[in-house]
Each structure stands twice: as C-alpha cells, then as structure tokens.
Amino acid sequence: MGDAAIEQKVIKFAQELIADEEKTAVTPAFISDIIDQVLKLRAGWASAIDRETVQTELIRRFSMWMGENATLKNDAGHETWLNAQRKSRWRYWQRYREYLERRMATSVVDGLDEVTDDILALLEDPLRGGSWDRRGMVVGHVQSGKTGNYTGLICKAADAGYKIIIVLAGIHNNLRSQTQMRLDEGFLGYETHPDPEAIRPIGVGELDADPAIRPNYVTNRSNNGDFNAAVANKLGISPEKRPWLFVVKKNKSVLEKLNKWVRNHVADSEDPQTGKRTVTNLPLLLVDDEADHASVDTGADIVDEDGRPNDDHQPKAINSLIRKLLISFSKSAYVGYTATPFANIFIHERGATAEEGPDLFPASFIINLGAPSNYVGPARLFGRPTENGRFGSLPVVRHIEDWSTDEDTAGWMFSKHKSGHFPMFEGRSDLPDSLKQAIDAFLLVCAIRHLRGQESQHSSMLVHVTRFTAVQGHVFDQVEAYLKAQRQRLVRGVDSAGVLERLRALYEADFAQTTTKIRISDPDLEVQEAPAWDAVEAVLADAVADIEVRKINGTAKDVLDYADAKGPGLKVIAVGGDKLSRGLTLEGLSVSYFLRSSKMYDTLMQMGRWFGYRPGYIDLCRLYCTRELSEWFGHIADASEELREEFEMMAASGGTPRDFGLKVQSHPVLMVTSRMKMRAARTLMLSFSGQLLETVSFSTDKTKIQQNMRAATELLERLGKPKSPDEIRRMRGGTEQTWQGRVWQDVGHHAVLDFLRTYTTSENALKARSNLIADFVESLAREGELQSWTVAVMGGTGADFAPLPGFKLATRQVDKEFATSKDYRIGRLLSPRDEAIDLDEAEWTRALAIAKAAWQKDPGRRAAEPEEPNGPAVRFVRGTSGGSSGLLLLYPIDPARSGHSAVQSIGLPIIGIGVSFPTSELGTKIPYSVNNVAWELQYGSAE
Incomplete structure (x- = not known):
C-alpha cells in the first residue's frame, strides 16, 4: 500500500515531464522511464509508493482527451x-x-x-x-x-x-x-468559518496564500x-x-x-x-x-x-x-x-x-460543453435505439420486480404513498428482496475496490424511494438493521456461511460476468479483470466493517463532506429524496436504488447522480430501477442526443440562442419538462417542423390492429402502381443503396391526411400521435407547404404481404424489457438510413456534408463521425431544396416474428409508421390541449 500524498507528488512531477513530449511518444514504457527519473529526486520515495498505482494513473491521464464544445x-x-x-x-x-x-x-x-x-x-x-x-x-x-x-x-x-x-x-x-x-478550495484558498480567527488555508491557498x-x-x-x-x-x-x-x-x-x-x-x-x-x-x-x-x-x-x-x-x-x-x-x-x-x-x-x-x-x-473521454453519460449508459433494440448500452441496469404499480395501494413503497406511510414487506417491517440485493451488491463493490487498491477512495450507495422525510426515516432504520446484521456475521464470522454463499452467488452470476462483458465491449474503459471469489471473500470483512448509513435531509451536516475525511475513503449508504436528486455530488457513487417515477425530463436527468466519472470501477456500478424508469431514461438519452445534433447544426451555421429557443419550444417530447415551466397550463403549442416521428409502441387490441391494416390497405389502393416494382434503389456517394420496399413520389397531401385520420396510434405513444400529426399536416398544407409527399412501404425478410405482390413483411423483435407488457414495444422502427430514402444523390451528399461540419467529438455521447447524414441534416436539406415535401414510411411487421405472444395469437401484420417533416421557416404550430388529470396520467406529477 503506497503513501497517497507521496504518490500524488510523483504523479504531478511525472505528468509535467511527460506533458512536454509529443503525444505519440507517450507509451507505457516511456511513462515507466519518467517515473524512474522522478523517484531519483528523493530517497525513500520508491519504497513509499505503489508503483503500479502511479503508472496506471499516469497511463489513464495521458490516454484521455476532451470533447469539443x-x-x-x-x-x-x-x-x-x-x-x-x-x-x-x-x-x-x-x-x-x-x-x-x-x-x-x-x-x-x-x-x-x-x-x-x-x-x-x-x-x-x-x-x-x-x-x-x-x-x-x-x-x-x-x-x-x-x-x-x-x-x-x-x-x-x-x-x-x-x-x-x-x-x-x-x-x-x-x-x-x-x-x-x-x-x-478552488477560489478563496481558505476554509470559510463564522469565526475569522478559525480560518485555515486549504486548496489553492496552500499554493499561493x-x-x-x-x-x-x-x-x-x-x-x-x-x-x-x-x-x-x-x-x-x-x-x-x-x-x-x-x-x-x-x-x-x-x-x-x-x-x-x-x-x-x-x-x-x-x-x-x-x-x-x-x-x-x-x-x-x-x-x-x-x-x-x-x-x-x-x-x-x-x-x-x-x-x-x-x-x-x-x-x-x-x-x-x-x-x-x-x-x-x-x-x-x-x-x-x-x-x-x-x-x-x-x-x-x-x-x-x-x-x-x-x-x-x-x-x-x-x-x-464536451465531456472528457472518461465520462459516462446517459447515451453511454443506455445506448442508442436501433431497429434491433438499444445498442451499445453498458450492462449495469438491474430491474426491480418486487415493486407495486400505480394502481396498488399496498406493498413496501407503492407509488402513491403519503407522508404517514410505514413500509412493510410481506407483512413485516423489512426491506424488499431487490433492495437487499442492492445492498449486497454494494458490499461486493467495497470489497472489489479494496482488492483493486482503491480502498483510500470514497464509495457510496444511493437509496431514493420517497420524497417524504418521515418515510425516509423508516427506510433508514430498515437499511441500517439489514446492514448491521450482514456486517456482524461477516466481521465476527458467526453464522456467516449463509451470507457468504448468497454473496458468492451474486458475485458469480452478476459481477464476474458483467466485468468480463465490459472488458470485451468497452476496452477503452480500462476495466481490470474480475478477481477470484476467494480473494473477494478474504477482504469482505475488512471492506464492510466501516460502512455507515446516512440520511440526507437538507442540512449542511448531511453534506457528505468527503474533503475533510482523513484516512481511508468513506463508505456510505445515503438514504434521501428530492434533496439528493439535484446537484449534490455523492463521491464514488456505485450503486443506486430508484423507485421515484417522475417523468419530467429535467427531474429525471438530475436524478441521474450515477452519471459521471467512474475510473477503475464503472463495471462495478449498478442502477436498480423499475422497467418504466429505465425506459424513460432511454427517452432522455435520445431526446438529449437529438437536441445536441440540432444545436450543433445551428452552431455550425451561425445560429443564435433565439433560433435554438424557437426550435426547442416546439419540440414534442420536451412537453415532458415541467408543464409549469412551460407556462401553458392547459394548451401546448406544438410544431413538428424538422422532426421525425415514429411508432415504437403498438396496441395489441385486435380491433385497432384491424383498423390500422384497413387504413394501410386503402392508402395502397389509392396510390396505385408503385414507382419501384421490386425494391427501392438510390445512388449514395457513388454507390448504390437498396431497400426492400416500394415507393411512390409526388403523392398529394389529401391521401396522407386520410390515412392519418383512419390510423390510430397507441395511447402510450410519447410523440407519434396520429391525430396531432394530421392536424399539423393540414395546417401547413393551408399555408402551401407539405402538399407533396413521398410514401414508401418498407419490407424485410418476413412472410408475404397480401396487398403488395412479391413484398415481404418487415421484422421487428419486441424490446426484451417489455416482452410481458400489454403493449407491443420495439426499440426503433426506422433504420437511420431510411429517412434519407427520398433524397437524390446531390441532396444526400449535401446532407452528409452538413452533418460532418456540425459533428462534435464528444465522449459524453460516444457518437462516431457520421458516415451517413443524420436526421436533422436530412430534414434541413429536404426543407431547403425547393420542393419541401414530407416523407411517410409504412412498416408492415410480421406478427409471427414479433416475439410478443399477444401479437402472434392475433396473426395480423402490425402497421408501424414513420413521418419525417422537413425543416420549415413558417413556425406553424398546432394546439395540443390537456387537462391536469390527463397530463399526470401520461407524464406523472410536476412535483
């Protein structure tokens, strides 16, 4: 074990010497030579440090890069x-x-x-x-x-x-x-205190006082x-x-x-x-x-x-x-x-x-702001949606299954509980099994970090299940009782066999496998190999002996003042509510347990205390939450990425904050920010200009499925013979791209409107609502826009689709998170390239150039430089190329290959739709009226 203060000095001196070198020269061997040089400066340093710790930290620092702003x-x-x-x-x-x-x-x-x-x-x-x-x-x-x-x-x-x-x-x-x-620490240089005589230099004050x-x-x-x-x-x-x-x-x-x-x-x-x-x-x-x-x-x-x-x-x-x-x-x-x-x-x-x-x-x-390359944010954690489910997510989310739903008024912590609620699990004052497992996970985290030489760093766990202080008090008592029982058994070695067996099973089934997966999928995160269970068991007692439980209720003493903690890192389980969901930083946060289901974007984003920097232990982090919360966090990641793409396009073209403000104010998903902050208590004015709407949630009601099939069949009969009799072909950057499908161009808006008025979207759709889309199309058509459309029916490798000879149905697997839900939900309907299906080669090339010019290298998003134009660029080009036509995509989905039992039993194709609206300068909006009850049913309380 090295002396942390001396290690810090060695790292600082070495870093200054390495910083003068060309980046290509900084190899692990070169860093090792520099460490040797620094250790010659003072006798005793070599024996006082853990050389491997110093070398690992310097390699980490010099492999980092900053995202662009x-x-x-x-x-x-x-x-x-x-x-x-x-x-x-x-x-x-x-x-x-x-x-x-x-x-x-x-x-x-x-x-x-x-x-x-x-x-x-x-x-x-x-x-x-x-x-x-x-x-x-x-x-x-x-x-x-x-x-x-x-x-x-x-x-x-x-x-x-x-x-x-x-x-x-x-x-x-x-x-x-x-x-x-x-x-x-960072500006004043001294510790502020009510008594001016008690002031002592800290932080920058130790460098220049x-x-x-x-x-x-x-x-x-x-x-x-x-x-x-x-x-x-x-x-x-x-x-x-x-x-x-x-x-x-x-x-x-x-x-x-x-x-x-x-x-x-x-x-x-x-x-x-x-x-x-x-x-x-x-x-x-x-x-x-x-x-x-x-x-x-x-x-x-x-x-x-x-x-x-x-x-x-x-x-x-x-x-x-x-x-x-x-x-x-x-x-x-x-x-x-x-x-x-x-x-x-x-x-x-x-x-x-x-x-x-x-x-x-x-x-x-x-x-x-761009983020440093070791930042793990929502896009990194939850991945991106594709037609085959979310892609690129880190396998750290664990779903809570023993939680009561909105309709329940019983259970440990049902969603509509009041301040007088006393949490009971199966009739006794006890934690649910999922929270016990989360605490067990935290015990393992502390032990593994100890083995990795991180015992001097802080570790914390967050429990956020209620906003009521009194109820938090009951949760605190139950968490402390459970922790105390496990700690006594492990530290004293009395009746410890059952605890150790349970922890071993969790370690082998979860931790060892997750660490291996992340080492393979994300080598840049530099995760160490999973240790053998025997090694973990050997340090468990020491690692958990000083874990404490704290309530965070808003007083200054609740601030986990890690800066003043001397010696080994603190190990804390923080039980709190809303005061933990905004701004407060929990150092070394590794396990989070969440039940609150606010659907306001800003509230949910701020609850994401587990985003951030997790050097050397991202593979140990766990987020325990409900499936619904997990889905909403995915929506957050997607909406944030969409907004950043729009922002970058505007920045590249010299836009102003006002231009961006107008864009965001009509964003259909951002209705979900607090309705009060939008100052529209009853009516929201929506614009779909420059937006892509796609259906990813479908009702399994047979009547609605039949109605949507009828709407599609009537549209196809009205459109007549397609322009492409077999498959759709387009030149793209000198090469040909093909789609399984049929296409019609120069379709009048009345045909599209009639289809949208007959077609019904799921009540659970966030923004793809057919009645609102139809209202918007109608309002722009009155202004002379969106009177011309491209309609494409997109296929795949499924069964035959009767209305179109030789056409094969698309296949979209149910999102595995919702395989048992009433609705049939998929990750994405569109493949990203589908949205550019109506662009000619010159338009496609122009859209790609716009997307590349706007692209920002930002590890907070992990998006690679675009090889194809992104959605905002496609919609911008479509809106500024003279024709300003809309794009309607129909996806008849094979029920037999849906992976959803209710859809399979009905046996009719599910009709998914995607609507891509060109960017419009008109600023036309349509009213979307909701009362407070309807709003809260859809999005949850604004509180």
Missing part, C-alpha cells in the same frame, strides 16, 4: 476584449490551474482553460465603461464537472476585474454548503452560513482591488436581504426620475448553478396574444429577485449552468417587466 451566440452590442496580454498576470487562475494539475490530466485542464476563456470572452470586459448586461448559459453533461468549470470562470473573472461574484447554489442548505466548500490577493468572503461553509441580516449589518463594501464572493441559496428571504443590502449599502447612483438605486462602480458576475431550477418564471401571461411583453405580469419570487439583483448593477453578467436546459429555453426572450427588466433567457450565448 459548440457555441450559439449573439454579439449585438458586445465588444471583443480578451487576449493573451490581458491574461499574462492572472494569479487566481494560475493557482487554480496548478491545483487542478495535481489531480487531473493535463488535457482536461487545458480543455477547461480553453472553454472558460471562451465563456469569459462572451461576457463584457469588466473595465469597459458605460452600462452593459450579458446573459448566457453553459450546458454540461450531468455530473460532468460543472462546478469545476464555473470555479475556473470565477477565478478568471476576478483576475479580469469583476468585483462582486454571486453564486446561486440550489435551494437546499446541503448543496449551498457543498458549493461553498468547493469554492473555498499571498494576503494581497486573498478574496473577501461574505458567506461561509456552516449550516447557517448563508447571507443574513447579521452579516449584512456588519458588511460594508468599498471599491477595492480584491473581489467579494457570495454563495447563496435560491431562497426568497435570502435574496430579498441581498437585494436590500445592495440597494442600501453598495449602490452609488440614483435615477432622479424613478428613484432606483444602482451600482455603477462594481461589475457583477452572477453564476446560477442548476439554472433550470427555481430561477425560471413559472407564471402565466408573460406576453400577450401578439407576443408583446405584459407590463402587469408578476414574475415568481425567485425569478423576480434574481432579475432585480442584475438590474441593480449597471455592469452585469449572468451565466446559468445546467445539464437540463429544457426549462430555460422556454423562457420568453421578450418577457421583460418594468420592475425586473428582461427575463433570464440566455440571449447572449449558449455553450454546449
């Missing part, structure tokens, strides 16, 4: 200012960079340096005179280092001359405290360290060299006090007409962490029917107070950070009021 911006009124000369004497950034280099790969630190330069350059020069106001948003991946990014930005902003830096850190004490601790640059602090890391009246009364700020840092909650009372103090004690100017007091001499940087949460105005009537701002509108309290804070400074910059920008994009750009000024729409810029 994409930016949409609006430079109106902005003056370019940031250059190398301006940066040459920046001390806050320099010490933060050195601090990061001790624990991160040089390539990652370089990437952070570059992107924080980009963000800062999009803000105004703090030394610029006059009044200015810049508002932007940084979109990161969930758990991908947003805090590190804005800490770097704050350091640079302070170096550049921003004097007041306010960080809005969530709505709970625990997140505010955690953020304060991170900024203590010069009091001449020491920033001033107003808030501290304690539970009640937020901005308050007592602090405000003692605080006086005068224009001086050193910046001031405030880390505050998004809390009405706190923000009111802060606004009042700014007006009364900091403002140096007063408008003679209105009496409004303003700060003109101190530039403000306001960083809004989790910017989609609490900051967004959820009120109605932002604008009138003609889109003009409603002066009488009263924004919600937090939103109003943030905006008042910004307009209290004549020089201000607002940067919102989020992984879930859906709600922010719905902010109305023109939603200004006299009292608050403009709303928080990121009008100046939106930056999409």
Whole structure:
C-alpha cells in the first residue's frame, strides 16, 4: 500500500515531464522511464509508493482527451476584449490551474482553460465603461464537472476585474454548503468559518496564500452560513482591488436581504426620475448553478396574444429577485449552468417587466460543453435505439420486480404513498428482496475496490424511494438493521456461511460476468479483470466493517463532506429524496436504488447522480430501477442526443440562442419538462417542423390492429402502381443503396391526411400521435407547404404481404424489457438510413456534408463521425431544396416474428409508421390541449 500524498507528488512531477513530449511518444514504457527519473529526486520515495498505482494513473491521464464544445451566440452590442496580454498576470487562475494539475490530466485542464476563456470572452470586459448586461448559459453533461468549470470562470473573472461574484447554489442548505466548500478550495484558498480567527488555508491557498490577493468572503461553509441580516449589518463594501464572493441559496428571504443590502449599502447612483438605486462602480458576475431550477418564471401571461411583453405580469419570487439583483448593477453578467436546459429555453426572450427588466433567457450565448473521454453519460449508459433494440448500452441496469404499480395501494413503497406511510414487506417491517440485493451488491463493490487498491477512495450507495422525510426515516432504520446484521456475521464470522454463499452467488452470476462483458465491449474503459471469489471473500470483512448509513435531509451536516475525511475513503449508504436528486455530488457513487417515477425530463436527468466519472470501477456500478424508469431514461438519452445534433447544426451555421429557443419550444417530447415551466397550463403549442416521428409502441387490441391494416390497405389502393416494382434503389456517394420496399413520389397531401385520420396510434405513444400529426399536416398544407409527399412501404425478410405482390413483411423483435407488457414495444422502427430514402444523390451528399461540419467529438455521447447524414441534416436539406415535401414510411411487421405472444395469437401484420417533416421557416404550430388529470396520467406529477 503506497503513501497517497507521496504518490500524488510523483504523479504531478511525472505528468509535467511527460506533458512536454509529443503525444505519440507517450507509451507505457516511456511513462515507466519518467517515473524512474522522478523517484531519483528523493530517497525513500520508491519504497513509499505503489508503483503500479502511479503508472496506471499516469497511463489513464495521458490516454484521455476532451470533447469539443459548440457555441450559439449573439454579439449585438458586445465588444471583443480578451487576449493573451490581458491574461499574462492572472494569479487566481494560475493557482487554480496548478491545483487542478495535481489531480487531473493535463488535457482536461487545458480543455477547461480553453472553454472558460471562451465563456469569459462572451461576457463584457469588466473595465469597459458605460452600462452593459450579458446573459448566457453553459450546458454540461450531468455530473460532468460543472462546478469545476464555473470555479475556473470565477477565478478568471476576478483576475479580469469583476468585483462582486454571486453564486446561486440550489435551494437546499446541503448543496449551498457543498458549493461553498468547493469554492473555498478552488477560489478563496481558505476554509470559510463564522469565526475569522478559525480560518485555515486549504486548496489553492496552500499554493499561493499571498494576503494581497486573498478574496473577501461574505458567506461561509456552516449550516447557517448563508447571507443574513447579521452579516449584512456588519458588511460594508468599498471599491477595492480584491473581489467579494457570495454563495447563496435560491431562497426568497435570502435574496430579498441581498437585494436590500445592495440597494442600501453598495449602490452609488440614483435615477432622479424613478428613484432606483444602482451600482455603477462594481461589475457583477452572477453564476446560477442548476439554472433550470427555481430561477425560471413559472407564471402565466408573460406576453400577450401578439407576443408583446405584459407590463402587469408578476414574475415568481425567485425569478423576480434574481432579475432585480442584475438590474441593480449597471455592469452585469449572468451565466446559468445546467445539464437540463429544457426549462430555460422556454423562457420568453421578450418577457421583460418594468420592475425586473428582461427575463433570464440566455440571449447572449449558449455553450454546449464536451465531456472528457472518461465520462459516462446517459447515451453511454443506455445506448442508442436501433431497429434491433438499444445498442451499445453498458450492462449495469438491474430491474426491480418486487415493486407495486400505480394502481396498488399496498406493498413496501407503492407509488402513491403519503407522508404517514410505514413500509412493510410481506407483512413485516423489512426491506424488499431487490433492495437487499442492492445492498449486497454494494458490499461486493467495497470489497472489489479494496482488492483493486482503491480502498483510500470514497464509495457510496444511493437509496431514493420517497420524497417524504418521515418515510425516509423508516427506510433508514430498515437499511441500517439489514446492514448491521450482514456486517456482524461477516466481521465476527458467526453464522456467516449463509451470507457468504448468497454473496458468492451474486458475485458469480452478476459481477464476474458483467466485468468480463465490459472488458470485451468497452476496452477503452480500462476495466481490470474480475478477481477470484476467494480473494473477494478474504477482504469482505475488512471492506464492510466501516460502512455507515446516512440520511440526507437538507442540512449542511448531511453534506457528505468527503474533503475533510482523513484516512481511508468513506463508505456510505445515503438514504434521501428530492434533496439528493439535484446537484449534490455523492463521491464514488456505485450503486443506486430508484423507485421515484417522475417523468419530467429535467427531474429525471438530475436524478441521474450515477452519471459521471467512474475510473477503475464503472463495471462495478449498478442502477436498480423499475422497467418504466429505465425506459424513460432511454427517452432522455435520445431526446438529449437529438437536441445536441440540432444545436450543433445551428452552431455550425451561425445560429443564435433565439433560433435554438424557437426550435426547442416546439419540440414534442420536451412537453415532458415541467408543464409549469412551460407556462401553458392547459394548451401546448406544438410544431413538428424538422422532426421525425415514429411508432415504437403498438396496441395489441385486435380491433385497432384491424383498423390500422384497413387504413394501410386503402392508402395502397389509392396510390396505385408503385414507382419501384421490386425494391427501392438510390445512388449514395457513388454507390448504390437498396431497400426492400416500394415507393411512390409526388403523392398529394389529401391521401396522407386520410390515412392519418383512419390510423390510430397507441395511447402510450410519447410523440407519434396520429391525430396531432394530421392536424399539423393540414395546417401547413393551408399555408402551401407539405402538399407533396413521398410514401414508401418498407419490407424485410418476413412472410408475404397480401396487398403488395412479391413484398415481404418487415421484422421487428419486441424490446426484451417489455416482452410481458400489454403493449407491443420495439426499440426503433426506422433504420437511420431510411429517412434519407427520398433524397437524390446531390441532396444526400449535401446532407452528409452538413452533418460532418456540425459533428462534435464528444465522449459524453460516444457518437462516431457520421458516415451517413443524420436526421436533422436530412430534414434541413429536404426543407431547403425547393420542393419541401414530407416523407411517410409504412412498416408492415410480421406478427409471427414479433416475439410478443399477444401479437402472434392475433396473426395480423402490425402497421408501424414513420413521418419525417422537413425543416420549415413558417413556425406553424398546432394546439395540443390537456387537462391536469390527463397530463399526470401520461407524464406523472410536476412535483
């Protein structure tokens, strides 16, 4: 076992020497030689370190790379200012960079340096005179280092001359405290404390503690360290060299006090007409962490029917107070950070009021951050949907089968339980078997990480089954009782045979096999071989002896303050609810157990605490959740990828945040973000422009299957003889592509409309709803668009399809996750290339060029450079090539090869449809009316 502090020094020195070399020269042998050189610097180092640990870490760091960032911006009124000369004497950034280099790969630190330069350059020069106001948003991946990014930005902003830096850190004490601790380490350089005498240097302060640059602090890391009246009364700020840092909650009372103090004690100017007091001499940087949460105005009537701002509108309290804070400074910059920008994009750009000024729409810029190559996000975890099921997912999800459904009012934790619920399993106060297995899995994780030399790193497990604090208390008691019983048997060796046999069975059936699978499928994750069971058993007692269970209910002491933990890594099972589902980082999170089934995109994304960095133990991570939650997480991954592709296309073509805002505001799946944040309590205005809709969920009701078959048969009779009598052929980049199918071109929209009005989609379809699609087609046809269509019937290797001689049915296997569900569900209906079936060779080549120009190398998504045009590019080309026709794809699916017993017994082909809409400049939308009951049935509560 090596001395961790000395190992860190050796790694840092070696990294600096290696960084000077050409990348191609950095081989494992070269790294080994460099380690030898470093060990000669001091006697005793060689015997104090675990050489293999040092070498493995250096190889990991030098095999890493950073994803690329994409930016949409609006430079109106902005003056370019940031250059190398301006940066040459920046001390806050320099010490933060050195601090990061001790624990991160040089390539990652370089990437952070570059992107924080980009963000800062999009803000105004703090030394610029006059009044200015810049508002932007940084979109990161969930758990991908947003805090590190804005800490770097704050350091640079302070170096550049921003004097007041306010960080809005969530709505709970625990997140505010955690953020304060991170900024203590990365920016202030000392541990903030209510007693100024108790301050000690930490983090960057250990590298450069010069009091001449020491920033001033107003808030501290304690539970009640937020901005308050007592602090405000003692605080006086005068224009001086050193910046001031405030880390505050998004809390009405706190923000009111802060606004009042700014007006009364900091403002140096007063408008003679209105009496409004303003700060003109101190530039403000306001960083809004989790910017989609609490900051967004959820009120109605932002604008009138003609889109003009409603002066009488009263924004919600937090939103109003943030905006008042910004307009209290004549020089201000607002940067919102989020992984879930859906709600922010719905902010109305023109939603200004006299009292608050403009709303928080990121009008100046939106930056999409790429992730480092060791990041594991939703697309990596859940894979991508294909016509043969989801592809490329990591085999770490385990489905919970012993959970009660929505209709149940019995069971351990049924979904509609109240705050007085006492969880009972099979009539006794006990955990369900699935949660016991999840805890067993965590015991194995701790043991295996111990064997891998990771015992000094933190390990944690998350249990998130209820939002009620009282119910969390019962769960805590039950988890602790179960853990205590297992630990006593293992540590004391009394009655341990049954526990060891159960753990051995889980290890052999799950862990050993999963590790082997990931080593084969994802060699870049550098997973070690699974150890022999005997080795695991030998360390189990030591590994589980110090596991503790903690409740996370929102106080600062709940923050798992790993930074202050000395000695071996903490091993914690955290039992919590909503306060765990936003922002709070659980270090070393490896096992998650989830029952909450909110279907709001932003809520679900934020619940994904298990995304992030798992160096050396991603194969040990487990997500226990219901099948339904697993399906929704897949939808999240897909919608996020779709949005990023759209974003990159706009960035490549010089689009602005407003262009992207208009695109997202009509996105049919993003209805699923909180309805309140969309300010449309009863009616959603949808546009399918530039969208692909495909059916992946089908009713197994025989009448509906017959009706859809009749709709398809009537359409085919109306279309007559197909253009392609046998198969569809198209030239693609000089080679011919073929499809099993038939095609008709220049089809009038009335035929398509009649089909859509007769065809019925499943009630469980998220966005492919035939009645809404028909309404949209009709509304655009009235405007002169979508009057011409290409219709294709796509086949495969199935049985004969009677309406088309010589045509073979398509085959689509049931998604194995839903083989027993009432509906017949598949992964994807379309093969990605199908959507380009109506493009000629020149259009196809143009679409591929657009897709390649927009492509960003981003490991958070693991998408390879496109060899074929992606959907957004195809729809863009179709919409800008003059004809602007729609594409309707029909897939008659062979029931015998569906893999679903109900479909097989009915014996009729299932008709799947795909509709690809060209990008339209018209902005036509259709109303989609829902009442609150219907909404909650479909998507779950907004809470």
